[in-house]
Amino acid sequence: MIGAWDGFGHWDYLALMGACVLITLPLEFVFSARVYRRLPLLLKALLPVVVVFAVWDIVAIARDHWTYDPRFVTGIDLGVLPLEELVFFLVIPVCALLSYEAVGTVIGWAKRHAVRRANAGHGTTSTDRTKPDPHPPEGGDTR
Incomplete structure (x- = not known):
């Protein structure tokens, strides 16, 4: 069905990457x-x-295992x-990485919510429930 969807042509691949970002x-x-916000760590990864x-x-590419369709790339090459x-x-x-970290945040929220609910069911006072987490996440992250 070539031609049924012309898309962005030479910009298809980059448009897809932009959409992902x-x-x-x-x-x-x-x-x-x-x-x-942790650029040095991101670059190391x-x-x-x-x-x-x-x-x-x-x-x-050198062994002709695969190629790139010139219809969908800009033609700008870095070597091959x-x-x-x-x-x-x-x-x-x-x-x-963004997805992984976001899931970690949501899991942390869910755990804290579960602890608050468990403490509320055991007659814990409101000051007890607002104490800092005695087991912060690894790496010093204090979210």
């Missing part, structure tokens, strides 16, 4: 994911992913690697 960006703020998968793709593929190696791990 836009969809997950609110997780940074709404669920306090703190991925973008991204470096091995980018290196391993870039080498993997370069080898696969299309720009879009490098962007993919950056965007998707960031989106995954």
Whole structure:
């Protein structure tokens, strides 16, 4: 069905990566994911992913295991690697980290809510329920 959906043409791949960023960006703020706010840690997490998968793709392209349809990429290449593929190696791990951190935040909220409910059922006073968490999350994160 080529031609039934023309989409963005050469910008399809990058548009998809942009959509991934836009969809997950609110997780940074709404669920306090703190991925973008810890840039050195983010870069340490991204470096091995980018290196391993870039080498993997370069080898696969050189051996003709796969190619990229020129209809859906900009034509901007970094060596044999299309720009879009490098962007993919950056965007998707960031989106995954945002999702992971947001889920961790929600789980933390649910645990605190369950503890408050359990304490309320045992006659605990309101001052007892507002004490700081004696077991903060690992890594010094004080969310």
